[in-house]
Amino acid sequence: EVVLVESGGGLVLPGRSLRLSCEASRFTFDDFAMHWVRQAPGKGLEWVSSIDWNSDRIGYADSVKGRFTISRDNAKNSLYLQMNSLTIDDTAFYFCAKDNGHIAVAGSAFEDWGQGTLVTVSS
Amino acid sequence: DVQMTQSPSSLSASVGDTVTITCRASQNINTFLNWYQQRPGMAPKFLIFAASSLQSGVPARFSGSGSGTEFTLTISNLQPEDFATYYCQQSSTSHGYTFGQGTKLEI
Numbered sequence A: 001e002v003v004l005v006e007s008g009g010g011l012v013l014p015g016r017s018l019r020l021s022c023e024a025s026r027f028t029f030d031d032f033a034m035h036w037v038r039q040a041p042g043k044g045l046e047w048v049s050s051i052d053w054n055s056d057r058i059g060y061a062d063s064v065k066g067r068f069t070i071s072r073d074n075a076k077n078s079l080y081l082q083m084n085s086l087t088i089d090d091t092a093f094y095f096c097a098k099d100n101g102h103i104a105v106a107g108s109a110f111e112d113w114g115q116g117t118l119v120t121v122s123s
Numbered sequence B: 001d002v003q004m005t006q007s008p009s010s011l012s013a014s015v016g017d018t019v020t021i022t023c024r025a026s027q028n029i030n031t032f033l034n035w036y037q038q039r040p041g042m043a044p045k046f047l048i049f050a051a052s053s054l055q056s057g058v059p060a061r062f063s064g065s066g067s068g069t070e071f072t073l074t075i076s077n078l079q080p081e082d083f084a085t086y087y088c089q090q091s092s093t094s095h096g097y098t099f100g101q102g103t104k105l106e107i
Helices: none
Strands: A003-007 A010-012 A018-025 A034-039 A045-051 A058-060 A068-073 A078-083 A092-099 A110-113 A117-121 B004-007 B010-012 B019-025 B033-038 B045-049 B062-067 B070-075 B085-090 B103-106
Touching (some): A018 A034, A018 A092, A018 A117, A034 A078, A034 A110, A045 A078, A045 A092, B004 B085, B019 B033, B019 B085, B045 B062, B070 B085
Parallel strands (some): B010 B103
Antiparallel strands (some): A018 A078, A034 A045, A034 A092, A068 A078, A092 A117, B019 B070, B033 B085, B085 B103
């Protein structure tokens, strides 16, 4: 059974930065594309970012483009999300999710999910 | 960007009922449509891909259909564990995936 464990969330001031991590286990991490999805408390799901297995192709939602950076370290079975210039609107649970293929393409699906880490941006 | 609209936003039903949730895309997405279930306080769970293909391990009472811009998720013989929020997601473009706003299925 795939295991994804997010960490790094917490309370942060507006304008500051935070780095999320997602540690993967029980599957061959470098065989799959990965994603970040967020969910504001009581709200729906919002795709944030995706990265292919070899980091060749990366994509971002318009709401985070230029502020967030996704990366991965296949040797450490880990996915990251560097979040800069945080605003109150970034407050959410952040989930990492495993793709059903090695690249994020048309037809991708988010097969497995972590339990999420809460980021609260507040003064 | 492709926008996804689900209806209804909430739905009441009873154990044993059959319910249908609709998801509409703002443009043609062929069958690049996935469905997820989220129980309160839990991570989403992947149910259906390519509009109608059931993910391994998902009960056969779940079914999906549609293509182009209109899609449906049908749950027959509702079980207590099915009461949750359901999301559609379009995957017609790489690195640009949009979710519907969700449909809350309540007892």
